[in-house]
Every structure is written in structure tokens, then in C-alpha cells.
Amino acid sequence: MSTATETRQVRWNSTRERERAHSGHSWMWWVVGIVLVLLIGGGIAFAIHGQQRDQQSSDETSQNKAAIRVRVVHPRRGGLTLTTVQPGVIHAYDYVRLYAKVSGFLRGQVVDIGDTVERGQVVARVFAPEIQQQVEQAAAAVEHAKAEIVQAEALVTVARAEVVAAEAQVKERDAQVGQYVAKRKYRQKEFVRYNELATTRVIDQRAADEKEDDFESAKAGEEVAIAAVQTAKGRLAKALAAVEKARADVKAARASLRVAEAKQSAAQIFEEYTRLDVPFDGVVTERNYHDGDFIRAADSGGDTPPILMITRNDLMRVIVDIPDRDVPYVNRGDPAVVHVDSLGAEEFRGTVTRYSEMQSSFNRAMRVEVDLPNPSGRLHEGMYGNVTIQLEPAAQVLAVPSSALFENNGHGKGAVYVAREGQARRVDVRVGRDNGLVAEIRSGLEESDEVIVSYSGSIEDGVEIEALPAATAEGTSEPEQQ
Numbered sequence: 001m002s003t004a005t006e007t008r009q010v011r012w013n014s015t016r017e018r019e020r021a022h023s024g025h026s027w028m029w030w031v032v033g034i035v036l037v038l039l040i041g042g043g044i045a046f047a048i049h050g051q052q053r054d055q056q057s058s059d060e061t062s063q064n065k066a067a068i069r070v071r072v073v074h075p076r077r078g079g080l081t082l083t084t085v086q087p088g089v090i091h092a093y094d095y096v097r098l099y100a101k102v103s104g105f106l107r108g109q110v111v112d113i114g115d116t117v118e119r120g121q122v123v124a125r126v127f128a129p130e131i132q133q134q135v136e137q138a139a140a141a142v143e144h145a146k147a148e149i150v151q152a153e154a155l156v157t158v159a160r161a162e163v164v165a166a167e168a169q170v171k172e173r174d175a176q177v178g179q180y181v182a183k184r185k186y187r188q189k190e191f192v193r194y195n196e197l198a199t200t201r202v203i204d205q206r207a208a209d210e211k212e213d214d215f216e217s218a219k220a221g222e223e224v225a226i227a228a229v230q231t232a233k234g235r236l237a238k239a240l241a242a243v244e245k246a247r248a249d250v251k252a253a254r255a256s257l258r259v260a261e262a263k264q265s266a267a268q269i270f271e272e273y274t275r276l277d278v279p280f281d282g283v284v285t286e287r288n289y290h291d292g293d294f295i296r297a298a299d300s301g302g303d304t305p306p307i308l309m310i311t312r313n314d315l316m317r318v319i320v321d322i323p324d325r326d327v328p329y330v331n332r333g334d335p336a337v338v339h340v341d342s343l344g345a346e347e348f349r350g351t352v353t354r355y356s357e358m359q360s361s362f363n364r365a366m367r368v369e370v371d372l373p374n375p376s377g378r379l380h381e382g383m384y385g386n387v388t389i390q391l392e393p394a395a396q397v398l399a400v401p402s403s404a405l406f407e408n409n410g411h412g413k414g415a416v417y418v419a420r421e422g423q424a425r426r427v428d429v430r431v432g433r434d435n436g437l438v439a440e441i442r443s444g445l446e447e448s449d450e451v452i453v454s455y456s457g458s459i460e461d462g463v464e465i466e467a468l469p470a471a472t473a474e475g476t477s478e479p480e481q482q
Helices: 003-066 129-199 206-274 326-328
Strands: 070-073 082-099 102-109 122-127 275-277 284-287 309-323 337-339 349-357 363-373 385-390 398-401 415-419 423-434 438-443 451-455 467-468
Touching: 070 309, 070 415, 082 284, 082 326, 082 337, 082 363, 122 326, 129 206, 129 284, 206 363, 309 326, 309 349, 309 385, 326 363, 326 385, 337 363, 451 467
Parallel strands: 070 467
Antiparallel strands: 070 451, 082 309, 082 385, 102 122, 122 275, 284 309, 309 363, 337 349, 337 385, 349 363, 398 438, 415 423, 415 451, 423 438
């Protein structure tokens, strides 16, 4: 290659190297410029974003501070029902043990354990023939006493007839006395006249003597008539006495009849003791003898078991021990609901019928009995369950959830927050019963008030709030201050 050619080649290569070097430096400056632009732009954007975020955070903080979200409810009308729930044992309302009052052999026992019986039904007999004989003898004695009364009353009638006859005789004798008195007076006058004539010798003395005899005869007849009257009166007195005696005999006969009837009643009672009948509808729950067994009278001494036991099961009584704190509120007629453990969710309703009016020194509880109808017969002696007794009905006051009370001193004074015109306002209230879920408000609130029951964060009187109904409030997962 020529020298000129080599010189051109060297120059071209040198020019290419300078251009390449200059091109490399330009690219680097471009890269540096672009990086600087990006850094400056990013810083500006970051600053703007930070300001926006700070502004948004500040706005959110200001908004949260101005409006706390709360849940509210309206007070409802109707307070708490005061109830007590206690264990109870079911017993038969009534039962009777049937004993034999007389000794004898058991005959005709027609029932057994579990049999249903009706009132008045004869369920067994005791064979005692000597008692039947006593009944017959007593009946005969009654008939004899009745006959004696009839006889005595007949004698009274006879005696009264004798009285009537004696009274008539007295009247007759009195009339005869009058006749004899008149005759005696006549004979006396006649004798006096004849005696005067004989004295003057007008007539013979013998005629005067005859008239004197007639006078004395009439006088004697008068005396006899008077004596007859006394005799008739004596007979009348005797007849009257006979009447009194006959009446006394009637009274004695009637007394004898009462004695005989009393003996007959006693004999009949003992005869009734030979029959065992049922005093009420029920069921046989115990039997201790069989037909043919000798039954000893219950009053003859010793430990004699009953022949049968009858239990009334159409009505039961539930025995409940009410603790001291509930005793003042128990009243007759309080409704009660009984749940028996062995019968699941089935309910039996009754009322408080009686209570002992005293608390036991052993457990400081009062015995209360609830009468429980048992038409289905599902309840049995000895069953066990829980008894809910409504001691007092719900009072006509307002009620709110217990969570609404942020103050409650336990003595009737408390406080709640209510939502009014977008703010929380403290309201002092008078608190009634509180069961932990619902509290009675006796004064301080109206049904239209919106009572705050829960909220997020903290709350005080006058803060801005956002009230939402408790049933539809959002944010249920937020912590609640109660």
C-alpha cells in the first residue's frame, strides 16, 4: 500500500475514534439528564401525594372526631315480669288408705294395683256374720220400742176418756146437790109451819113430827149429795193423774226408741265398716292382702297395713320451696308453668293455691303448692321438674337494653346517653328492675327518645354522633364501648 493511502487510512480511523468518543459522552449525558428529570418529577409527585394523604388523613380525623357512629333504640313500653324458677316435686292431690274397722275375712276384693276406681265404688268386703246379727237385733229392738210408744199413747187416750167421764160425774153430782138443797129448804119450811100449828093445837102433834122426819131426811140427802160431789172430784183427779202418767210413759217409750235407734245406727255403721268404698275417683297404688286373708281391725293395736291405698290423679299438687328473696312476692293465684324433666318440653300450667305462711328454719324457704290439672294422666306421684312462678306482672313502664345504662348505682339512680339533634346527651333516669339484659326505666325517658346502646371509641355529653338503628347498624365487627 502507498504512503498516501496509509495516511488517509490513519486519518479516517482517527476521525472515527473521535466521533465514537464524542458519541459515548453524549449518551451518558442524556442518561444522566433523564435520571435527574425522573428524580425531580418523582419527588414533586411524592410531595404532592404526601400533602394529599396528610390532608385526607386530617379530614378523616376531623370527621371521626365530629361524628361518632352509635347504635340507638327507642324505649319500649312494658317492664320486666318478676319470676322465680325453682325445682318442684309432683304429688297426688289427695290419697286415702283404706283400713278395716272390724275384724273378719277379706271377701270380694275386686281391684288391683293400677286399676282406676270411681267415687262410691265398693272395692272389698270383710266377712263378719256376728255384726249382721247385731244389726238384726237392733232392728228388732227399734220395732219393739215403736210398739211401746203406740201402747203408751193408747193409754193416754184411755186416761183422757176417764177424765172426761169424771168431769161429767162431778157436774152431775153438783146438780144433785142443788136438788137436795132445794128439797131440804122446802122440808124445813114445811116442818116449821106444822110445828107452829101443833103448838097452837090446830093440828095433831104427830103430823108435825112427820114433817120433822121429812126435814131431817132431806137434810141427810143433801149431805149425801155433797159427799158424792167430793167422790166424783176425787175420781177426776185420779183420771188426770192417769193422763200424766200415760204421757210420761209415752216419753219413756220414745226415749227407749231413740236408744234402740242409736244402737241400730251403731250396728249399721259397723256393718258399713265391712264394706270398703272409694271416697273419690282415682287409681289403686297399693294393695297388701288377698281374698281369704284374715283382716284385723285397725284399732286393735299393732302395725296394721292398709288393705288398699287409693290416689287421686285428676289433679296434682306441686311442692315448691320458695327462697327468702322471693317470699314477699308470692300470692295465691300466681300463674305457674311446670316443666317435668322426663316429659321434655311439654308444659303444664296451674296456679299457686296455698302456701305455709312461714319459712323453714332449715333452709329459709317457704313451702308453696301449685294445683296442676292432670286430665291426660301423664303426671305421676314423685315426678320432678322446674316450676316457673310469675310473682309480679310486667309494670307499665319503659324498658331499654341494660347495655344502655352507663351508670347504675343499684339503688334506682342511673344515666343513659340519647341522640338529640346529632349530638349525644346525658340523661339521668330512675332505674327499676334490671336482669342484666333489660332494665326498667321508671322516669327520665320518653318512647320517642333514641337511646344509645353501643358506640365506637369514647363518648361524652355534647359530642357529634351519627345515629344508626341498632337492628341495621353497620360495622358490627367494631369494638363496642358499653
